[in-house]
Each structure stands twice: as C-alpha cells, then as structure tokens.
Amino acid sequence: GENVEQHPSTxxxxxxxxxxxxxxxxxxxxxYFPWYKQELGKRPQLIIDIRSNVGEKKDQxxxxxxxxxxxxxxxHITETQPEDSAVYFCAASIPGAGSYQLTFGKGTxxxxxP
Amino acid sequence: DAGVIQSPRHExxxxxxxxxxxxxxxxxxxxxxxxxQTMMRGLELLIYFNNxxxxxxxxxxxxxxxxxxxxxxxxxxxxQPSEPRDSAVYFCASSLKTGAWPQHFGDGTRLSIL
Numbered sequence: 762g763e764n765v766e767q768h769p770s771t772x773x774x775x776x777x778x779x780x781x782x783x784x785x786x787x788x789x790x791x792x793y794f795p796w797y798k799q800e801l802g803k804r805p806q807l808i809i810d811i812r813s814n815v816g817e818k819k820d821q822x823x824x825x826x827x828x829x830x831x832x833x834x835x836x837h838i839t840e841t842q843p844e845d846s847a848v849y850f851c852a853a854s855i856p857g858a859g860s861y862q863l864t865f866g867k868g869t870x871x872x873x874x875p
Numbered sequence: 876d877a878g879v880i881q882s883p884r885h886e887x888x889x890x891x892x893x894x895x896x897x898x899x900x901x902x903x904x905x906x907x908x909x910x911x912q913t914m915m916r917g918l919e920l921l922i923y924f925n926n927x928x929x930x931x932x933x934x935x936x937x938x939x940x941x942x943x944x945x946x947x948x949x950x951x952x953x954x955q956p957s958e959p960r961d962s963a964v965y966f967c968a969s970s971l972k973t974g975a976w977p978q979h980f981g982d983g984t985r986l987s988i989l
Contacts, residue, residue: 797980804983805980807978863908865918866917
C-alpha cells in the first residue's frame with residue numbers, strides 16, 4: 762500500500778517568516794495530494810490540494826508544489842501569522858476501481874512565535 | 876449547507892460497555908469514511924462506504940468494531956465490548972466522488988474508556 766512520510770514533526774518560526782513542510786510518498790500511481798490543518802481539539806480542515814497533472818498551486822499565502830519524479834510534495838506558508846499555528850497533515854490518494862483511500866502523514870506541529 | 880455531523884462529541888464509559896458513534900454525511904456525498912486519531916498512530920482509516928456499501932474494512936482493528944450505513948444520511952460505528960485502548964478521537968468524513976476529491980471531516984467524537 763501507499764506510505765506517506767512527513768517532515769519535520771515540529772516546526773517553529775517567527776511571525777512573518779515562511780514555513781515549509783515536506784512529504785514523500787511511495788506509490789507512483791498516487792494522483793491526489795491534499796493538505797489539512799487541524800487546530801487543537803478541532804477537526805482536520807482542507808486548506809489546499811493538488812492533482813498529479815499540476816506542478817504547483819497557490820492560494821493567497823499558501824502554496825503546494827509537487828515533484829512526481831521524486832515523489833514528493835511540499836506545503837509553503839508565507840508571511841506566517843500566529844493563527845497559522847496548528848498541526849498540518851499531508852495525504853496521498855491512489856486511484857483504483859472501487860477503491861479510494863487517503864493515506865495521511867503523521868503530521869507537523871507548526872508554532873508561529875509572535 | 877451543513878457539514879458532516881457527528882454525535883456524541885464526547886463519550887466516557889467503562890470498559891466492557893457498548894459504544895455507538897453516529898455520523899451524518901454531507902447531503903449528496905457518495906463516500907463516507909471512519910477514522911481514528913491517536914497521538915501514537917496518527918489518523919488511521921478504519922472503514923469506508925460507497926453508496927451505503929462497505930468497500931474496505933481492512934483498517935478495523937478487530938471483531939469488536941463494526942460499522943453500518945443503513946441509508947445515505949446515516950452511519951454508525953460500534954465498539955462492543957469497549958477497552959481502554961480504544962480511547963481516541965473518532966472522525967467521520969464524507970466525499971462527493973471517488974478519486975481526486977477532497978474529504979470533509981466532522982468535528983469528531985472524543986472517546987474515553989475507563
């Protein structure tokens with residue numbers, strides 16, 4: 762099955778700096794890569810996603826890049842703010858007839874220091 | 876439109892008792908997923924349904940766990956008998972389509988087995 766590795770497990774940045782979280786996946790057939798943000802005690806919320814036919818996607822201060830050859834994708838947050846502090850999860854999905862699963866990374870705890 | 880609705884939000888019960896968690900997916904979504912989240916194991920997929928039919932239950936820990944989806948707007952996850960190691964946050968998620976499509980999570984049920 763698919764295996765998703767996420768790094769780092771914790772990340773501290775100064776407010777205003779950029780944060781980068783990286784994930785690698787094992788199955789080259791994976792074609793969908795969402796990122797979720799989970800604040801303490803709350804549900805994971807989708808913040809951005811990318812499909813395998815796209816190399817990069819941006820939404821305001823958040824961007825995701827995908828390198829299919831190397832089988833890794835990254836989340837970039839620019840101009841970080843205290844409200845960006847949360848746990849971020851990457852995931853990968855393998856298509857298949859009658860089968861649809863997201864395999865999640867272990868998460869990155871991001872702390873933005875005011 | 877209402878999101879995925881889970882109940883109860885919190886459940887505390889004694890070892891050996893039956894526990895039933897409930898989920899109402901987003902209207903029109905064909906896929907429903909049950910996840911378990913712990914610090915040690917992260918987000919684990921337990922089982923998922925397509926059009927009320929269980930597709931993959933390979934993540935269900937053991938026979939004490941069972942899940943049903945009697946109709947398109949309701950699903951249950953049952954644990955009988957419950958054990959302390961079942962303590963976790965259980966999330967339900969739903970998705971519109973198969974393949975490269977986002978999953979939307981409910982607020983989760985925090986389960987504590989004493």
